[in-house]
Amino acid sequence: xxxxxxxxxxxxxxxxxxxxxxxxxxxxxxxxxxxxxxxxxxxxxxxxxxxxxxxxxxxxxxxxxxxxxxxxxxxxxxxxxxxxxxxxxxxxxxxxxxxxxxxxxxxxxxxxxxxxxxxxxxxxxxx
Numbered sequence: 420x421x422x423x424x425x426x427x428x429x430x431x432x433x434x435x436x437x438x439x440x441x442x443x444x445x446x447x448x449x450x451x452x453x454x455x456x457x458x459x460x461x462x463x464x465x466x467x468x469x470x471x472x473x474x475x476x477x478x479x480x481x482x483x484x485x486x487x488x489x490x491x492x493x494x495x496x497x498x499x500x501x502x503x504x505x506x507x508x509x510x511x512x513x514x515x516x517x518x519x520x521x522x523x524x525x526x527x528x529x530x531x532x533x534x535x536x537x538x539x540x541x542x543x544x545x546x
Contacts, residue, residue, distance in 0.1 A: 429464045436462040436469060443483045443519040444471055451527045457534065465507070468500055473509075477537035480504060481530060482513045510537060 440448065440461070452459045452472065459481070463473035472481040484497075501511045512533060514526050 426464055426467050429467070429469055433462040433464050433469045441483065441485065441516070443485075443516045446519055446523065447472070447481070447483065447526070450523070451530070455527075455531075457530075465504065465509070468504065470504075474534060477534045478507075478509045479530075479533055479537055480509055480511045482511060483519060484513055484515050 444461075448459075448461060451457075457474060458476060459472045459474045461472060463470050463480075465473065465480075470480045471483050473479070474481070482497075497513070501513075504511055510533065512530065514529075518526050
């Protein structure tokens, strides 16, 4: 990411989050993203945000939401954050912890579908 999109003050916290991934983040990382060879960055800093996973080649963010994301204030913050990231041309995919735990294969297929669509679109348009 270019310098204008990187907040260095968040680096120590992002590193801590990388070391202390949730069980659902670990599951997605070690059982899908890494073995599939999808070049994703964990706990990536983009502007003033730390995102769970970022796939630069497709400009896709994957967020794994725990129960705290279902509180009204958190939903408002998530919506504002997603809108800011989408203005950068980044697609935000959100999955709940229960999606990861109960529908893991469906989540993986959905991610693959979006990655392929975005990569193809970027190749065709040059965006």
